Amino acid sequence: MFRGLSAFPLTPTSESGIDEQAFRTLVSRLAAAGVDSIGALGSTGGYAYLTREQRARVAALAVEAADSVPVMIGIGALRTSQVLAHAEDAQKAGASAVLLAPMTYQALTPDEVFGLYEDVTRNLSVPLCVYDNPGTTHVQFTDELHASIAQLPNVAAIKIPPVPDDPTAAKQRVEALRTLIPDTVTVGVSGDWTAATGLNAGCDVWYSVIGGLFPTTALALTRAAQTGDADQATTLSERLEPLWQLLRRYGSLRVMSAAAEDLGLADAPNLPRPLQELPPQGRSELADVMTSLNLAG
Numbered sequence: 001m002f003r004g005l006s007a008f009p010l011t012p013t014s015e016s017g018i019d020e021q022a023f024r025t026l027v028s029r030l031a032a033a034g035v036d037s038i039g040a041l042g043s044t045g046g047y048a049y050l051t052r053e054q055r056a057r058v059a060a061l062a063v064e065a066a067d068s069v070p071v072m073i074g075i076g077a078l079r080t081s082q083v084l085a086h087a088e089d090a091q092k093a094g095a096s097a098v099l100l101a102p103m104t105y106q107a108l109t110p111d112e113v114f115g116l117y118e119d120v121t122r123n124l125s126v127p128l129c130v131y132d133n134p135g136t137t138h139v140q141f142t143d144e145l146h147a148s149i150a151q152l153p154n155v156a157a158i159k160i161p162p163v164p165d166d167p168t169a170a171k172q173r174v175e176a177l178r179t180l181i182p183d184t185v186t187v188g189v190s191g192d193w194t195a196a197t198g199l200n201a202g203c204d205v206w207y208s209v210i211g212g213l214f215p216t217t218a219l220a221l222t223r224a225a226q227t228g229d230a231d232q233a234t235t236l237s238e239r240l241e242p243l244w245q246l247l248r249r250y251g252s253l254r255v256m257s258a259a260a261e262d263l264g265l266a267d268a269p270n271l272p273r274p275l276q277e278l279p280p281q282g283r284s285e286l287a288d289v290m291t292s293l294n295l296a297g
Contacts, residue, residue, distance in 0.1 A: 001096055002129065002157040002186040003204050004036030007211030010256050011058055012270035018054055020061060021244075022266045026212065027065035029297065033215035036205070038066050039248035041074035042099060043156045044209050044253055045138060048076070049272040057297040063094040071131060076103045076137075080119050091126055094120035097156065098124065101131035102139045110145050117149045127156035133190070134161060147180035148259050155185060162191025163198045166280035169196070170201035178202075192252070192285065193244035194204040196237035199225035209252040210243065213259055216297050250282050258286050 003133055009026040010046050012019040030038050035288070040062035041047035041055055050058070059073045073090035075098045077083045083100065100120060104114050130149055132141045146158060160180070174187055181187075188205035195206045199222065207284035212220035212242025217240070225233040237244075246255050253271070258278040260266035269277060280285065 001037045001072070002127075004206075005186065005211050005215070005218055006037040006039050006072065006207045007035040007040040007215055007218065007238060008042040008044045008209055009212035010253075010260050010266065010270065011041065011047075011050070012051065012260065012266040013046055013272045014059050015271050015273060018050075018058060018085040019266065019270065020057070022260075022270070023044055023058065024062055027062050028067075028259070028264060030212065030215050031066050031069045033297065034219065035069065035211060035215050035222055037070045038073060039063060039072045039074070039099060039207060039212075040205065042131075042207075044212055044256055045063070045074060045274060046101065046253070047074040049275075052085060052089070054085055056093065059093035059095060060264055065235045070237075072097040072099050074099045074101070074131075075120075076101040076131065076285060078103050084115070087120060087124060091124070095126060097127040097129060099129045099131050099159070101137050102134050104138055108139055110142070110234050113139060113141075113145060114148055117152055117155070121152040121154045124154045126154070128154050129159055129188075130155060131159050132161055133159075142179050143177055146177060150181035150185045155232070157186045157205070157289075158187060159188050159190055160198075163201060163203075164193065165187055165197060167197055167200060168196065172196045174198070174202045191239040192247060193237070193241075196221055196225060196233040197269065200230040200233055201235050209226070209256060210240075210246065213256055213263070214297060217293075223230065240293065243293060243295070246282070246286055246289060250278055252280070254278050255286060258283055259290065259295070262287060262290060
């Protein structure tokens with residue numbers, strides 16, 4: 001399942017709880033669009049703000065709404081015992097894989113990060129994707145740490161941060177990591193504005209924020225790269241630069257929240273406090289971008 005486009009939907013949330021119907025709709029849209037997998041409870045899915053019970057419910061809803069599309073469930077938490085509990089819930093829900101970012105309050109040493117993955121993979125019956133997201137978790141993975149973790153049972157994929165903008169440097173980055181990990185472990189890119197560069201550099205999968213709301217747009221870029229049409233993938237990404245600018249300026253979660261509202265797919269508010277919606281200027285900019293790029297699905 002760690003190939004192609006993995007789409008990460010919003011989990012519409014207010015202080016009253018999860019909007020289950022809106023979430024079902026978001027996931028079913030992705031399945032109908034033909035995405036290769038669905039990543040529920042990722043950073044865009046707001047997993048860190050939800051209780052265990054809410055996360056278990058979202059996992060079950062995602063698997064149900066996705067029909068036959070594989071679903072990966074985020075299981076990150078501050079304590080290993082909590083991660084293990086979320087992993088158990090994800091597996092009970094029928095998840096095809098789990099996604100684990102090492103969440104922190106106290107800074108983690110490399111040995112502690114490795115120990116987390118060692119404890120979790122020992123108790124898994126589904127594949128695990130390592131979530132390398134230093135901008136959010138403040139955990140810096142070295143390639144040597146990735147190499148050690150990739151040897152653990154059930155580790156099947158690595159979700160890396162944005163690759164360098166330069167295509168040659170991006171290819172060198174991906175190839176350097178591949179020389180250290182088993183052939184059975186795939187490498188996927190995040191940071192949507194570098195997706196085309198990452199896929200063209202040899203990444204197996206795009207873990208996509210915009211794919212969770214605009215799957216048709218994300219699929220076109222992904223399929224171009226998969227068929228070897230690097231120029232087309234790059235052209236499609238460059239066309240989306242106004243959207244990439246908004247993601248970088250305001251944060252992808254806030255932009256996707258506002259976009260879901262504009263499309264009538266989620267009510268306001270749909271972010272857990274203390275997170276707040278886009279400011280009026282950002283909403284206006286987003287509306288213009290969605291219109292100019294014809295972003296509707």
